[in-house]
Amino acid sequence: xxxxxxxxxxxxxxxxxxxxxxxxxxxxxxxxxxxxxxxxxxxxxxxxxxxxxxxxxxxxxxxxxxxxxxxxxxxxxxxxxxxxxxxxxxxxxxxxxxxxxxxxxxxxxxxxxxxxxxxxxxxxxxxxxxxxxxxxxxxxxxxxxxxxxxxxxxxxxxxxxxxxxxxxxxxxxxxxxxxxxxxxxxxxxxxxxxxxxxxxxxxxxxxxxxxxxxxxxxxxxxxxxxxxxxxxxxxxxxxxxxxxxxxx
Amino acid sequence: xxxxxxxxxxxxxxxxxxxxxxxxxxxxxxxxxxxxxxxxxxxxxxxxxxxxxxxxxxxxxxxxxxxxxxxxxxxxxxxxxxxxxxxxxxxxxxxxxxxxxxxxxxxxxxxxxxxxxxxxxxxxxxxxxxxxxxxxxxxxxxxxxxxxxxxxxxxxxxxxxxxxxxxxxxxxxxxxxxxxxxxxxxxxxxxxxxxxxxxxxxxxxxxxxxxxxxxxxxxxxxxxxxxxxxxxxxxxxxxxxxxxxxxxxxxxxxxxxxxxxxxxxxxxxxxxxxxxxxxxxxxxxxxxxxxxxxxxxxxxxxxxxxxxxxxxxxxxxxxxxxxxxxxxxxxxxxxxxxxxxxxxxxxxxxxxxxxxxxxxxxxxxxxxxxxxxxxxxxxxxxxxxxxxxxxxxxxxxxxxxxxxxxxxxxxxxxxxxxxxxxxxxxxxxxxxxxxxxxxxxxxxxxxxxxxxxxxxxxxxxxxxxxxxxxxxxxxxxxxxxxxxxxxxxxxxxxxxxxxxxxxxxxxxxxxxxxxxxxxxxxxxxxxxxxxxx
Numbered sequence: 001x002x003x004x005x006x007x008x009x010x011x012x013x014x015x016x017x018x019x020x021x022x023x024x025x026x027x028x029x030x031x032x033x034x035x036x037x038x039x040x041x042x043x044x045x046x047x048x049x050x051x052x053x054x055x056x057x058x059x060x061x062x063x064x065x066x067x068x069x070x071x072x073x074x075x076x077x078x079x080x081x082x083x084x085x086x087x088x089x090x091x092x093x094x095x096x097x098x099x100x101x102x103x104x105x106x107x108x109x110x111x112x113x114x115x116x117x118x119x120x121x122x123x124x125x126x127x128x129x130x131x132x133x134x135x136x137x138x139x140x141x142x143x144x145x146x147x148x149x150x151x152x153x154x155x156x157x158x159x160x161x162x163x164x165x166x167x168x169x170x171x172x173x174x175x176x177x178x179x180x181x182x183x184x185x186x187x188x189x190x191x192x193x194x195x196x197x198x199x200x201x202x203x204x205x206x207x208x209x210x211x212x213x214x215x216x217x218x219x220x221x222x223x224x225x226x227x228x229x230x231x232x233x234x235x236x237x238x239x240x241x242x243x244x245x246x247x248x
Numbered sequence: 249x250x251x252x253x254x255x256x257x258x259x260x261x262x263x264x265x266x267x268x269x270x271x272x273x274x275x276x277x278x279x280x281x282x283x284x285x286x287x288x289x290x291x292x293x294x295x296x297x298x299x300x301x302x303x304x305x306x307x308x309x310x311x312x313x314x315x316x317x318x319x320x321x322x323x324x325x326x327x328x329x330x331x332x333x334x335x336x337x338x339x340x341x342x343x344x345x346x347x348x349x350x351x352x353x354x355x356x357x358x359x360x361x362x363x364x365x366x367x368x369x370x371x372x373x374x375x376x377x378x379x380x381x382x383x384x385x386x387x388x389x390x391x392x393x394x395x396x397x398x399x400x401x402x403x404x405x406x407x408x409x410x411x412x413x414x415x416x417x418x419x420x421x422x423x424x425x426x427x428x429x430x431x432x433x434x435x436x437x438x439x440x441x442x443x444x445x446x447x448x449x450x451x452x453x454x455x456x457x458x459x460x461x462x463x464x465x466x467x468x469x470x471x472x473x474x475x476x477x478x479x480x481x482x483x484x485x486x487x488x489x490x491x492x493x494x495x496x497x498x499x500x501x502x503x504x505x506x507x508x509x510x511x512x513x514x515x516x517x518x519x520x521x522x523x524x525x526x527x528x529x530x531x532x533x534x535x536x537x538x539x540x541x542x543x544x545x546x547x548x549x550x551x552x553x554x555x556x557x558x559x560x561x562x563x564x565x566x567x568x569x570x571x572x573x574x575x576x577x578x579x580x581x582x583x584x585x586x587x588x589x590x591x592x593x594x595x596x597x598x599x600x601x602x603x604x605x606x607x608x609x610x611x612x613x614x615x616x617x618x619x620x621x622x623x624x625x626x627x628x629x630x631x632x633x634x635x636x637x638x639x640x641x642x643x644x645x646x647x648x649x650x651x652x653x654x655x656x657x658x659x660x661x662x663x664x665x666x667x668x669x670x671x672x673x674x675x676x677x678x679x680x681x682x683x684x685x686x687x688x689x690x691x692x693x694x695x696x697x698x699x700x701x702x703x704x705x706x707x708x709x710x711x712x713x714x715x716x717x718x719x720x721x722x723x724x725x726x727x728x729x730x731x732x733x734x735x736x737x738x739x740x741x742x743x744x745x746x747x748x749x750x751x752x753x754x755x756x757x758x759x760x761x762x763x764x765x766x767x768x769x770x771x772x773x774x775x776x777x778x779x780x781x
Contacts, residue, residue: 074267074285074292101292122618123660125258126291128773156290172293174282175255235770235780 027059027236038069048117049177062115068093068108076103083195100180102169104196110187112219118178136233137166140225163207186219250299252321265313301325400425555649566711571747577759585737591775607666612765614638614659620758622750626712641690644677653677654690663774704740715745
């Protein structure tokens with residue numbers, strides 16, 4: 001199912017119809033290099049969302065990678081964790097309880113994480129927003145030569161058959177501005193997922209773009225593709241911002 | 249009291265799970281402060297409080313899943329003492345009106361002056377002083393006080409208010425009743441009942457706010473009636489046939505009709521139910537009564553309908569109340585017209601209502617109203633009521649006048665929702681099926697005289713709104729695009745606004761926002777087309 005008609009996606013701007021020919025809404029792309037600790041990114045993301053809510057900054061997309069970390073959304077259950085917390089920490093990964101939708105997931109090197117800070121407007125259609133994010137990732141993966149990805153009728157995210165390649169979990173601040181986002185496995189070491197039941201789904205597995213394509217598809221290759229499709233989907237003029245806001 | 253309901257977080261979202269209450273019963277909450285969180289699929293959404301107040305009741309506990317629209321909590325938006333001490337209602341009139349049974353209690357401040365004014369016919373002198381005084385005070389009466397006054401037949405103009413700023417409180421009314429004031433005041437006796445029907449008749453005719461343009465057919469009727477006397481003194485046209493009744497008689501019939509059967513007017517010379525607003529223009533009424541015999545043969549006397557009287561009161565009242573100014577913008581509707589043409593057939597089939605331009609305008613206006621809350625405000629005394637929601641009044645032309653039904657909460661509707669809601673109230677307005685509270689509580693009004701071919705209108709503000717927007721005919725016009733002349737679908741959006749509340753810069757910025765929304769928003773997904781089509 002696509003971004004169905006009648007659903008209410010965040011309103012894109014139609015640059016074509018502006019009488020003065022001015023471009024689409026300006027937006028910022030923040031792309032810190034290296035691995036950004038989860039707590040730092042989480043804090044920064046909330047600060048940016050608050051500023052977006054106040055109208056101080058434009059729509060923003062953060063694309064980054066985390067060091068190994070497990071995060072559990074509001075819908076997590078104990079049985080979704082196969083390892084105890086000490087076990088995770090011994091392996092070098094923290095566990096964070098976070099304020100997004102969805103259950104437990106993993107972030108780590110080789111995974112492109114996207115945190116869109118978007119103003120959905122006064123009447124957000126949050127499901128359409130999730131569908132839109134899925135569409136962005138699906139098209140970006142096609143651009144990289146990985147076709148055949150799709151949605152799952154029951155569970156959000158982007159799937160290759162019964163294996164998930166991209167997880168999605170979102171929070172909407174004050175019923176208006178988005179937080180958290182998507183996590184696309186590019187060259188992720190999938191053994192990290194042994195510690196959890198990803199998204200609380202016992203029967204499905206996870207995969208990565210590199211595994212699917214049979215060649216190495218890095219986060220560096222995917223980031224510009226995702227950014228381009230993201231800008232297209234939301235009608236944004238996405239310009240890189242000096243990575244000062246989220247120091248690497 | 250404000251009721252918080254499960255918001256709709258998307259067209260296909262039918263329910264949500266409360267994951268967390270961020271406030272507990274008894275907590276105070278500021279407007280727009282996060283109140284609770286709901287979970288739908290992979291999205292957690294933080295929902296802000298619609299009003300400031302005290303969270304008095306949580307109806308749905310954490311972990312429960314309920315459908316959209318389910319009542320989740322109650323917030324006391326007043327100061328808590330509102331009910332017992334009969335403080336003037338500061339809470340949203342729309343909400344409080346739903347709790348008050350009598351229709352009279354449901355009338356918003358603007359309408360209140362009508363009740364005391366109804367006593368005017370009884371005696372000439374009080375008519376001049378009492379309504380002005382009582383009218384002003386009744387404008388800030390709580391529904392409770394109004395209801396008490398009605399129950400005890402109290403003429404509020406005779407009650408001394410001891411509340412803030414001389415406002416009449418519940419205690420004042422009760423003291424007045426206990427002192428024998430209720431139902432005994434000679435003049436007030438008949439006046440109170442007369443006031444009640446006037447208010448309850450609000451059901452069908454109380455057309456508030458009207459575009460000058462669409463009030464056209466019958467509007468001229470009023471001035472000629474008052475202008476009769478001069479004409480009478482120059483009888484260049486001999487009275488002959490054409491009058492429904494014999495020459496001199498018509499003076500009498502209008503009187504009972506206008507005064508209404510329920511309150512036989514003790515005095516003939518005051519046939520009109522004069523109100524503070526209309527008092528001035530209708531001072532000619534007695535003359536009309538004495539000299540209509542000299543109508544020319546091609547002139548005709550037609551009694552003003554009840555609806556026209558109410559419209560007249562509201563229009564004159566609005567002009568006398570507000571400092572009206574006017575601003576106009578021109579909008580390129582190419583995008584909207586093209587989309588509507590592409591979508592209207594399938595939309596009509598799917599939604600069961602025609603796709604007009606009104607929902608697009610309404611949607612663009614809603615966003616701008618939230619961005620410029622002063623345009624969405626109401627002046628009460630020396631205070632402004634600002635809101636984070638929009639209740640749109642939609643002017644609907646009727647055969648014999650107009651009425652402005654209100655669509656509540658339009659800021660949470662998409663195009664399809666707006667189309668359905670607006671079509672619903674407009675249809676019921678034309679069929680006279682509106683409920684009394686459906687014509688009150690608007691925060692802004694839109695009128696569309698366009699179907700009749702006009703291209704620009706100067707509407708009169710629908711009190712107590714701060715502004716009214718008119719959009720007229722959308723038509724192809726030559727416009728300059730870049731350095732070329734092109735043909736585009738254009739429309740004029742004009743807004744009458746109250747200079748007491750906003751200034752020209754705000755009005756212009758507001759209209760610029762509406763214009764930008766209409767020219768740049770992608771409405772395609774909301775009318776059933778792929779985004780960007």
